[in-house]
Amino acid sequence: DQQVKQNSPSLSVQEGRISILNCDYTNSMFDYFLWYKKYPAEGPTFLISISSIKDKNEDGRFTVFLNKSAKHLSLHIVPSQPGDSAVYFCAAMRGTTSGTYKYIFGTGTRLKVLA
Amino acid sequence: DTEVTQTPKHLVMGMTNKKSLKCEQHMGHRAMYWYKQKAKKPPELMFVYSYEKLSINESVPSRFSPECPNSSLLNLHLHALQPEDSALYLCASSHNRARSSYNEQFFGPGTRLTVL
Numbered sequence: 001d002q003q004v005k006q007n008s009p010s011l012s013v014q015e016g017r018i019s020i021l022n023c024d025y026t027n028s029m030f031d032y033f034l035w036y037k038k039y040p041a042e043g044p045t046f047l048i049s050i051s052s053i054k055d056k057n058e059d060g061r062f063t064v065f066l067n068k069s070a071k072h073l074s075l076h077i078v079p080s081q082p083g084d085s086a087v088y089f090c091a092a093m094r095g096t097t098s099g100t101y102k103y104i105f106g107t108g109t110r111l112k113v114l115a
Numbered sequence: 116d117t118e119v120t121q122t123p124k125h126l127v128m129g130m131t132n133k134k135s136l137k138c139e140q141h142m143g144h145r146a147m148y149w150y151k152q153k154a155k156k157p158p159e160l161m162f163v164y165s166y167e168k169l170s171i172n173e174s175v176p177s178r179f180s181p182e183c184p185n186s187s188l189l190n191l192h193l194h195a196l197q198p199e200d201s202a203l204y205l206c207a208s209s210h211n212r213a214r215s216s217y218n219e220q221f222f223g224p225g226t227r228l229t230v231l
Contacts, residue, residue, distance in 0.1 A: 004157075032218050043119070043205050043222030044158070089157060093218055100146055100165040100211055103220060105157035 003027050004092050006106040014114050019077040021109050023090035026071065030092040034103070035064060035075045038087045047088075048075070080113045087111075121206050121223035129231050130196060136226045138189040138206030146170075146211040147189040148220065149181060152203045164189060165211050196230045203227050 005024045013019045023033075031052055036044035050057040050064045050073065057064050063076045077084055090106040119140045128134050138147065145166050150158035163171035164183040178200075180192040189206055207220040 034219060036222075041224070041227075043207070043224050044220075046219040046221070049218060096171065098165070098170045100163050100170040101209070101218070102160060102163070102171065103148075104160070107157050108155075 002107070004090060004104050004106040006088075006090060006109045008109050009107070010110040010112070012112045012114060013080045015082055016079045019075075019080045019084065019111055019113065021075040021077075021088050021090075021111065023073045023075075023106050024071060025073075025092050027092070027094070028068075028071070030094045031101075032093040033064070033066060033073050034091045034093060035062070036089045036091060036105075037084075038089060038108075044089060077111075080111075082113050082115050085111055085113050119206055119208055119221050119223035121204075121226050123226060124224065125227045125229075127229045127231065128193065128196065130198075132196075133192070133194045135193065136191040136204055136206075136228075138191075138223055139187055140208040140221065141187055142208060142221065143186075144208035144210055144221070145186060146209045147183060148207040148209075149189070149191050150205040150207065152205055152225070158205055162191075193228075196228075198230050201228055201230045 003026050034049040035047040038044045048059050048062045050066050066073045087108045087110050089108045091103045093103050122137045147164045149161040152158045161175045162181045167183045178195045182190040203225040205225045206223040209220040
């Protein structure tokens with residue numbers, strides 16, 4: 001049961017334009033949502049997060065939007081740069097009965113920014 | 116220091132070998148995680164340690180044995196693995212709280228494991 005899904009396995013965008021990466025989830029109990037970027041042969045790197053009680057968070061070129069009624073979040077990158085080319089994972093975080101937190105990752109979207 | 120280090124970077128082992136993966140962080144994080152990632156798949160959670168105690172075991176086979184000797188170190192002991200266990204093993208750490216600016220996980224570069 002994939003609780004966090006990214007339905008687009010890949011996306012190509014021209015340099016300078018907007019990249020929009022999408023993520024859907026099924027569980028209403030998530031506390032936070034996070035976006036990570038991953039280069040080959042490296043671990044994921046945190047980009048930006050949003051609390052489940054917010055609908056927007058912005059950090060430089062990166063903005064995350066959360067639509068709770070649709071159980072959907074998106075990451076906007078403006079302007080896109082060739083160095084943004086990587087695999088992007090969304091992740092959802094929730095507490096557990098053991099007092100710790102679990103992070104559940106989406107399937108990833110490979111972004112290619114064309115120069 | 117915002118780095119999570121993992122050793123070794125690559126490991127090739129036979130099905131009868133015993134080996135260990137190591138992970139270290141010095142950010143004062145009290146939650147540490149092991150993930151397994153296969154090609155073109157998301158990281159899958161294996162274990163979570165919170166304050167050096169095993170908090171979550173995602174029904175991982177006993178041939179994987181985690182250990183948290185202290186708040187900075189996390190080990191994964193491997194024994195009698197199968198070829199299908201070949202994957203990238205990622206370690207991560209975080210503050211153990213859900214609060215903005217405290218909830219991100221920091222990942223190590225991973226250990227690429229091949230089981231022959």
